[in-house]
Amino acid sequence: MTGYKQHEFYARSKIILTVAFVIFLLGISIMVKAQEDPPRPPSISLKTNMSFGAFYNGASGGTVTVDEMGVRTVTGDVVPFSLGFPVSAVHFNIYANAGTVISFLNIPDFPLTWSGYSMNVHIGTSNPTIPFVNVNPYSVATELTIGATLNVGNSTANPPGSYTGTFDVTLMIE
Numbered sequence: 001m002t003g004y005k006q007h008e009f010y011a012r013s014k015i016i017l018t019v020a021f022v023i024f025l026l027g028i029s030i031m032v033k034a035q036e037d038p039p040r041p042p043s044i045s046l047k048t049n050m051s052f053g054a055f056y057n058g059a060s061g062g063t064v065t066v067d068e069m070g071v072r073t074v075t076g077d078v079v080p081f082s083l084g085f086p087v088s089a090v091h092f093n094i095y096a097n098a099g100t101v102i103s104f105l106n107i108p109d110f111p112l113t114w115s116g117y118s119m120n121v122h123i124g125t126s127n128p129t130i131p132f133v134n135v136n137p138y139s140v141a142t143e144l145t146i147g148a149t150l151n152v153g154n155s156t157a158n159p160p161g162s163y164t165g166t167f168d169v170t171l172m173i174e
Contacts, residue, residue: 040138042096042171047143052150053087055080061154067147068127078152090148092169093141096134101174102142103131112150112163119158121165122149131174 052064055078062076072087074080096102107123124147136142152158 040097042094042100042102042134042173044095044144044169044171045093046090047093048088048091050090050146050148051086051088053080054083054085055152056160057152057155057158059154061152061158063149063151065124065147065149068125068145069147070145076152089145092144092146094134094144094171095138095141096136096173097138098135100134101131102134102144103172103174105170105172107167107169110165110167112165114161114163117158117161117163119153119163120151121167122151123167124148131172 050066052066053072055064055074058077058079060077062074062078064078064080065073065075066087066089067073068089070087070089072080094102109120109122111118111120126144126146128142128144134142
């Protein structure tokens, strides 16, 4: 080959190789795709129990409310005490894929009992507000807090004691 034709051959080869390389890179970038997490059912676990703390109820009773932020308020002749007993909304950890819409079935009122006595609890608001879209990946817990109101009778109907009770939370996903 002469010098001119050899130079033209190398120039064409260089263009062809460059075009082939660009096509190859475009082909790779088209084939590389992000994949969302495989669908997994959400799970919920208890982190902190609900606690209304210590209080005294007088002749007419009232309510003790712990909101979703853990702030306690009382009505009627209920007097709150700070005797070292915790006050807390219930805290749950929820594990779900990002983008999952989380809600739960309505939780009916339930009793707290002690030694044959009973007080009813009404579930209140939550943080985040139900329903919500989970933004965390499955491996990172989303904390859900739920407040409640305790209906307290008078001191004869609900004498001092350590009242306990349970309730079920059923998650709904969309």
